[in-house]
Amino acid sequence: MTQQYADRPRPKVKKPRHKKNPPHNNTPADLGPVAEGNAFAALGIAPRLVQRLARDGITEPFPIQAATIPDALAGSDVLGRGRTGSGKTLGFGLPVLMRLAGGHTESRRPRGLVLVPTRELAMQVHDALEPLAHVMNVRVKLVAGGLPYPKQIDALRRGVDLVIATPGRLIDLCQQRAADLGAVEVTVLDEADHMCDMGFLPDVRTLLDMTPAGGQRLLFSATLDGDVDTIVRDYLKDPVTHSTDEAQAAVTTMEHHLLVIEPNHKQSLTAELASRDGRTLVFVRTKLGADRVAGQLRDRGVMAAALHGGLTQGARNRTLGQFKDGSVPVLVATDVAARGIHVDDVGLVVQADPAADHKDYLHRAGRTARAGDEGAVVTLVLPHQRRGMIRLAESAGVDVAPVRARPGDQLVTRLTGGAKPSGHAVKLPVPRRPDRGFKGGGKSGGYKGRRGGGRPHRRFEHDRHTSHRP
DSSP states (O other): OHHHHHHSOOOOOSHHHHHHSOOSOOOOSOOOOOOTTOHHHHTTOOHHHHHHHHHTTOOSOOHHHHHHHHHHHTTOOEEEEOOTTSSHHHHHHHHHHHHHTTOOOBTTBOSEEEEOSSHHHHHHHHHHHHHHHHHTTOOEEEEOTTSOHHHHHHHHHHOOSEEEEOHHHHHHHHHTTSOOGGGOOEEEEOSHHHHHHTTOHHHHHHHHHHSOTTSEEEEEESOOOTHHHHHHHHHOSSOEEEESSOSSOOOTTEEEEEEEOOGGGHHHHHHHHHSSSSEEEEEOSSHHHHHHHHHHHHHTTOOEEEEOTTSOHHHHHHHHHHHHHTSSOEEEEOHHHHTTOOOSOEEEEEESSOOSSHHHHHHHHTTSSGGGOOEEEEEEEOGGGHHHHHHHHHHTTOOOOOEEOOTTOHHHHHHHOOOOOOOOOOOOOOOSSOOOTTOOSTTSOOOTTOSSOOOOOOSOGGGGGGGGOO
16 A cells, blocks of 8 residues: 555646746746847847836836946946936846846845845835846845835745845844845945935945955945945945936936025915926925925815825835825925935925035935936025025036015916915825734734744834934
């Protein structure tokens, strides 16, 4: 009897499941032919990637992509400078996916790493690269604070080729021995200047020290001064430098306006500017200011929501989702919270509070006029701020003369398409799904409430640097 069962073939229980949900060798077969003269193909990008890009209508690389991709494919360290929205994600993403394709990844030891400053940016980089990784059979995992530990730990245990991570959470997982960076072949630092500005330089150095010294490193940043220059000097070897934008506002599709206003007119003018068709982003200095201005806009009939570090991750995700789908066309944000906003079709940026310096001005302005689209940046300037704002604009490379403005002026309509709001208060849309957070218990995947100790869950990526939270 024993021999009889030993000779019988093993039952094929898992095959139907594989047919329904194939494991890792499910490359789409019918992506279509590569068109003759495709510029990505000319750069040396793999046909599968070229076909997948073409399916989304992407056939011509942006300048930063055309400049950096050949050197990245050749294995050189690359230093790329370009403003937000210039196409840096594909500039590093395509060469990284090609390098990782076909290799073997061990448990907990990823071979590729992309470091970004915020959860929101990490999510957007992941969403941009995941469909491309799929056609190359490259496994990608998002590792960021505010998201459940178990899924990240389990994915790393099973083996992930490319990790897209925020610094704090990745260090946490390395300290738990859930991740080991000793096999990383290529490391990308995206938005390196923002990571340094947010206080992540020590964490970045710690993580880079965990990767092999001989690995390829690609650094992308809007500016290359200060702490960024230190990283370049200490961790990149003979990098090939490409700069597609000066560190000034040289975008020809972007208009800049300085409106000198009286303090008692600020609320009315902000509402008139924001009461327009299309997406509008309003910048303020503080979290309380974001909540206050968003509430004032809604009271005047303008659908607006606030985005800042005081919100739960679920609330931040919902707010960004509503901004992207247009149900909330106006977003009121602090500088640090807005670093993760990479949304196309933002036609207007309103600086209700002027930027602290020219770098912040350029960061704010970079939210509009992305990828060749048109956009406008309007700064509301109180009389005592006039001289300082003129100097700041000059440092940012903006040639603009301040003009006086009052509520009801046709200037507002002419410049931005804004109009007097209805004056009838509006309420934010009801969320489709309740925010259960990650407090643990049941199916939430958190750690709070676990008996026998357990690691407390971090709600914010910035908990490691609370002084830098907006």
